Each structure stands twice: as structure tokens, then as C-alpha cells.
Amino acid sequence: MKRWIVLLALVCATSVWAAPEWVRGEITKLNAEKAQITLKHEAIKSAGMDAMTMPYKVKSADQLKGFKPGDAVRFTVQMQGEQMLVEQLEHAK
Numbered sequence: 001m002k003r004w005i006v007l008l009a010l011v012c013a014t015s016v017w018a019a020p021e022w023v024r025g026e027i028t029k030l031n032a033e034k035a036q037i038t039l040k041h042e043a044i045k046s047a048g049m050d051a052m053t054m055p056y057k058v059k060s061a062d063q064l065k066g067f068k069p070g071d072a073v074r075f076t077v078q079m080q081g082e083q084m085l086v087e088q089l090e091h092a093k
């Protein structure tokens with residue numbers, strides 16, 4: 001199981017760098033103090049990631065202003081070390 005996670009992280013790392021991809025999702029939790037957001041997201045093809053709900057760090061807490069749980073959003077991710085980081089976040093229409 002742990003091996004799979006490492007492998008997945010590696011796949012994410014290489015492909016996410018190549019092309020930013022807008023992903024649709026919904027905010028389930030939001031913690032501005034920790035600059036953290038939990039997103040129920042569709043599959044991220046460029047990262048080889050299935051649809052899931054997972055927590056992400058955002059680049060800066062300011063990005064979370066005007067967002068709340070339940071909001072439909074679209075976002076892009078990038079790798080920061082071994083961690084996926086939300087780079088851009090917008091309300092989806």
C-alpha cells in the first residue's frame with residue numbers, strides 16, 4: 001500500500017509539472033489558518049489520480065477568501081516536494 005502511494009506520488013510529480021490541468025471539484029472542508037482545503041474532486045488525468053476526496057495545501061491562505069464548504073470550484077495543482085499543492089482556485093459555474 002505504501003509503495004503504491006510513493007509510486008503514485010512519482011507519477012504525479014512528473015506529469016503535473018508538464019501541463020497544468022483544470023480540475024473540477026467541491027470544497028468539503030476549509031482551514032484558512034493552515035492554508036488547507038479538502039476537495040472532492042474528479043479524476044486528475046495528468047496526475048493519474050482517480051476521483052476522490054482529499055486535503056490539499058494551497059499556495060497562500062489568501063486564496064481561500066470568498067470560498068466556503070459546499071462551493072463548486074475548479075483548480076490546478078502542482079507538486080511541492082512530494083506534496084500536491086493547489087496553485088489556482090476559482091469558483092466554477
Ligand SMILES: [Cu+2]
Pocket residue numbers: 041049050052053054
Ligand atoms: Cu486527489
